[in-house]
Amino acid sequence: MKYCSDCAAPISKAIPDGDNRERFVCSQCDTVFYQNPKIVAGTIPVWQGKVLLCRRAIEPRRGYWTLPAGFMENGESTEQAAIRETWEEACAEVSLGPLFSMITVPHIDQVHLFFLAQMTDGRFSAGEESLEVALFEPQEIPWQQLAFPTVGQTLERYFAGNEHSSSDSATHVFDILPRQALKL
Template identity: 50%
Template sequence: MLIDPRRIKHCRHCGTAVDYRVPDDDNRERAVCAGCGTIHYENPLNVVGTVPVWGEQVLLCKRAIEPRYGFWTLPAGFMELGETVAQGALRETTEEAGANIELEGLLTMLSVVRVGQVHLFYKARMLDTALDPGPETLEARLFHEHEVPWDEIAFRTVRETLQHFFACRRAGSAYPLHCGDI
């Protein structure tokens, strides 16, 4: 499913129907209010999360919400206004897994153009194994690489992030930032 490029129907300022056209001094179609002239820009949403690590294990969460109810994912979600990428990743990890972590560095940045999102995952060190999953999570648990339920991973960005993490670990290398498009 592709993002509908004409999602805005009415002006957020005055409520008048918008027209899609290329404004002066621009190079692409935008939602332009026929009443007040406000130009409405639509930009990708950021999904932020972590790869929480305890020894040789990674923490995964079983989703209690759609999409992909009952599938496993890394703790992640939409970044909120007023927070940094790092703050959002910490918040999402706390909300979804109840894990106490310390961020170690950005691990992956994946563009998901068809749904208008950018997914950013940090490598994180778990400070203990206490977990208190929130309402969006059925279960949170630690997995060794050979135990990861690969056929039950919720999203391609999570699969690619985990594959990058484990490949770096097996190689005994640093964890360089992996960028890609999905």
């Protein structure tokens, strides 16, 4: 950020009055430009015990498998974002269940949300951002070809919960630090 988006004057870094962090501040009109984490919303789409994954047609991680998910837009709800992304990437219609995981990835300023989701009719196909889309049995998940650690850890916890037939429906809240991100 170099120039003020309100008046085009140069931006500098400063701690505004009453604040305790450096912000981007306009040198002329004093507007403060806050930077905040972005939400990525998606689903764990389930059909007859299988999970739907998409192979990415775009960078980052082109060619790797992911749960359908993408940036939440202004004006929509988290649930709407998750349903929309599932439709756009996998052409699958889903009915949402509870929020399964909420994962902060602090080094890239993102919070990933995955909702449990029942596919309504079992139909799917590759959307524009997917090379292919497929249903996977638990033992077929391509663990070594997953695109993002948030997807891997969400799937691990999902299958672990199914095995233990846990009645605990609390959202899995955790963080993924840079070292873990590199591992996957």
